[in-house]
Amino acid sequence: MPVFTGGHACLSQLSAANLLPAPPFVPRPIHLLPLKHIRRDSRFSSFMKVFLLVPKVSVSCGSGSIADGVDRHLSDEIRSTKRSADWKAANIYFERGVICEGKVEGFNNGGLRIRFYSLVGFLPFRQLSPSHQCKDPNKTIQEIAKGLVGSILSVKAIEVSEELGRLIFSEKEANWAKFSSQIKIGDIFEGRVSSVEDFGAFVDLRFPDGYCHLTGFVHVSEVSWDVVRDVRDVLTKGNE
Template sequence: MHVFTAASVSGGLAFLSHFSTSDNTSQNALVTNPPTPSNFPCSLCHSCSNKRPAFLSALKVSVSSGSSTTTDDGVDQSLFTDDDRQARRSADWKAARAYHEKGLVYGGRIEGFNGGGLLIKFYSLVGFLPFPQLSPSHSCKEPHKSIQEIAKALTGSIISVKVIQADEENRKLIFSEKEASWSKFSPQLKVGDIFDAMVGSVEDYGAFVHLRFPDGLYHLTGLVHVSEVSWDLVQDVRDILAEGDEVRVKIVNIDRAKSRITLSIKQLEEDPLLETLDKVIPQDTSEDSDTLNASDHFTIEPLPGLDTIIEELLKEVGINGVKISRQGFEKRVVSQDLQLWLSNAPPTGDKYTLLARAGRQACTIKIQLTTSLDQDGIKKALQQVLERVP
């Protein structure tokens, strides 16, 4: 497992004319070279012998493993003039905007909570972290506790957050722990990875599932779409999944720009179509037969729209022949609509296998090529056909 570390933030960012970060600063790290008290001019000094604002020398730095934290240790406000306080607030708002624009991670102390979220200290400012922006690690660690109980237990601790809104005019300073967790843990993910996970919320369109990392905590959340829950026809996701269920999931897509993970449960199970074709319909049956494995209860009929698709495929450059090879019936209905996809099996000579099904009926279709068209080329041709066919 990768361990991410970051340098500590020193100084106070009290006067932002001296605050700068490199354009190459890592999105995963905190500011590494902020100004120290000695960098600041003395024109605003009122109380110290070397003409330096008192609160600058009082700022305290603390460092924790894996992230850097900066805390204000309770400076005597009576040492400030109104101008000092205003200058500091203005500078800290500018710092907040810089953290937002650079995507930097800040170690924020939790000052308290209310009905909607946590109150986070950011230098002299106090911002807000809505409960939905908390990392799932807290609720998954103690699922029996309410969000209010979790918030109370977290008060006084320091968590890694990102600034997601810094609006000085409207006094809105909003944080997200989820975004900070994404920066730290998403680089460890790749498509095809398999995770133990816990179901969070269940919606009509799918279930949000929390991924458990090697440290035993649930840091990131992905979506299992209703179509990826089961090979069976799913009318209501709630009939299959409930909050708190432990499941295994496979990552099928990662949208790093939108911080989204797409997951699948059914892809870790055997596709009943392949089970049907490989076990119910013998592999050694002649591929020249168009009617195989018919039973007394079911009559094989052309799958709806398949004839039109085959005709259109034959018009594509590089495709010489398209023919149904095996047909049969599945043990259960997966979808009443026609479904098509290319088999992952390697081609046989110059032939690729296309799978099709609707209702309980399934078949394989052999696509013969005249050129060196590869699997991606066939997928592109199939996509173009499907766009033409109503």
């Protein structure tokens, strides 16, 4: 499972996994030794000229240098090429429903910033797995987010648009793919009410490992055998 850390090996990893074609060759400037640097090839009786790569020699030009300018230009092109390839990778992951692992680089009032190679995506708080709240129900969402910075989360891309610069992830979707197969009709789970609506209540299901990985829904008609006119008369957030 790929881990998004922003490393330069991402394109080769994707190519090896047959998710992307081999990355295009990006030309770099080379510097050649004078022609006097020659050697005899053991396979031939004649001399052959060999051009050796040597460290860059900058040619001063005002306050900067020609080589520095070329390097900056090529660096911009390389970054642009890499970002474009990473957007293509994100689209492929989105279309195929691939679950990946991304590093949490920070957060704001709405969610987490998730590293995806050279890109930074966004994971809204509402797309976080309920397992985080299960660990410590008394923590605020901001406290939970702060504790997640630097950690690796299993995520799934749910929106990708290079034109709009939108790369949205969901941990809930990734968890559904991983844990839904463990649920069968008739199974009994302990649960924790995560929110109450007019039409029913959302309940986080506790799995054998003690964490709530998935969220289910209890319709108002299934809350009690008695007639329920207002779900809030029976259930409140945090009930187990």
